[in-house]
Amino acid sequence: MMEPNGDDTMLTESHEALAREVLIHGPIGRSALGPRLGLSPASLTRLAKPLLERGLFIELDEASTGSVGRPVRPLDINPDLGDFIGLKITGDSVYAVLTNTRAVIVDERELPLLSTEPSAVIELLTTLIRDIATLAPAPLAGVGVSLGGAVDDNGRVLRAPFLGWSNVDLAAPLTEACGVEVTVENDVVALVEAERWFGAGRGRSGFSVITIGAGVGYGLVIGGESVHTREAGVGLGGHIPLDPTGPLCPEGHRGCSSALLTSVGMCAQVQGALGRPVDYDEVLTLATNADPVAVAVVDAAARGLGRLIALAANLTMQPTVVLAGDGIGLWGIADDRIRIAAAADRDPLAQPLEILVDDIGFGAWARGAAAVAIQASIARLTGAVTFP
CATH class of the missing domain: 1.10.10.10 (Winged helix-like DNA-binding domain superfamily/Winged helix DNA-binding domain)
Known part of the structure; x- marks a missing residue:
């Protein structure tokens, strides 16, 4: 600053x-x-x-x-206040973005995560932060880190199953190593904050956020404020039943949101039928080219996502739903089917659904991390005598 x-x-x-x-x-x-x-x-x-x-x-x-x-x-x-770095940790890589004060992405990069040992991850993040900071046109004002899991208010990762972490202090060692304040948050919480302040939900007092990709995430904004709960890292949106005749997820739930909507679930269905490995982009391409197996999988996912959108709107009484995440390509090829399925589960007298799409893709996760760093920087003004 x-x-x-x-x-x-x-x-x-x-x-x-x-x-x-x-x-x-x-x-x-x-x-x-x-x-x-x-x-x-x-x-x-x-x-x-x-x-x-x-x-x-x-x-x-x-x-x-x-x-x-x-x-x-x-x-x-003031546009010269400072720049921010957002980092999203997955099970096999770290995705980073450099943003300005309004979370507009200026630069981005991705590095493989060769080890999930906390010390190795902290070393990689430190190197990445220092490298990206040299590209910042303005002084670096804050860093945000997001990951799938439960995080406490002090930036300690209480649980991150995909990393095998339990009770890992992430914020303090990164802050000390980089010399700039580091904020750590659950990835869905961070993405919701980005949508609320800078994204599709900006200016709206209430909306739900549904993220699809490697998992299914859910967040809620009511009265202009995000609903915060210690269960944010539990993945409560991941196993909502959507189709009683659908495929099984790894945990044995038939037709749940994880089985139907995740990139892992969709790929597993297609490669099981084709007898060869496929990635998510290929599933979407095959469906676009009318491959019958991929079309069936995408149709089921579209119906499931439509039903999940309607559920979110019906149960929260917030007719606006923001879709985001690295699996948002599904919307690009099946938006008509998603809208039809969502409307089918709404009462005719209900307010029409407003479906907003953040099509940044995977970058939305890292931008979410930058957003919570921006929020923390503004929050540090409270009661302060000088700016940090």
Whole structure:
């Protein structure tokens, strides 16, 4: 972050709320900010003053609104505040992105994970962070790491089955090694935060998030805030029954979301019928080219995803659903079938479904990690005398 200019005004949660609104919705005029935060013009001016003086905010050139009165000078986040790195750990690789303050991806790369020993993973992440930091146009302001598993508030990985980890401290050694604050979060939680602040859900007060890929993830935003629970890393979306006649998942559940929707489940069905290995992209290509086995698998997945979308909307009473993840290619070839299946499980009097798609693919996971680092950077303003 930029160095403060000497103003020692104590920053509060109100300053954090203002910074968050400008970050998410800026450039934005004071007349729009006031009602969003429930602030009078005088209070808004008072809160914005130290953030302008310290360089967190900038005022853009005056613009006329077409109404009588002085032209407005919208507030925005200073683009020179810093850059962020997001890293997503899988069972066999680490995917990294460099982003600006609004989680726009500037650069990206992927490295194989040759060992899942915590010390080896920390060494690889440290090297990757240092290498990517040299590409950052602005100073590095924070790093986020996401992975499938349960993570506590201190960045300790309580459980990550795909890595064989239990009670591994990840944030502290990375922060010490890299000299920059590192935030560790469950991958679905991080992706939901990215969608809420910067992605498809931006500006919406409530929506569900469904991720498909190697697994099936689920998140929820209500009243503009993410629903946080210690069960976020348990994978509660992974075994919802969707088709009583469907295939079995490895845990013996027939027609559950993991059996129908994961890349692993879909590939297993196709390669079992063809008698040879196939990857997810080939399954989609075969289905596009009318291969009967792949078409049947994709049709079943489309119906299952449609049913899962309807379930999410019906049970949460949030008609907006965001789809994301590295398996989002399914939507690209079967969106019509997904929409039909989702509509079939909705009451005719219910509000129409709004299905939003984040088509970044695998990069969405790493961008999610960067997003929680950005959030942590803004949160550190609360009660602070100076910026970090």
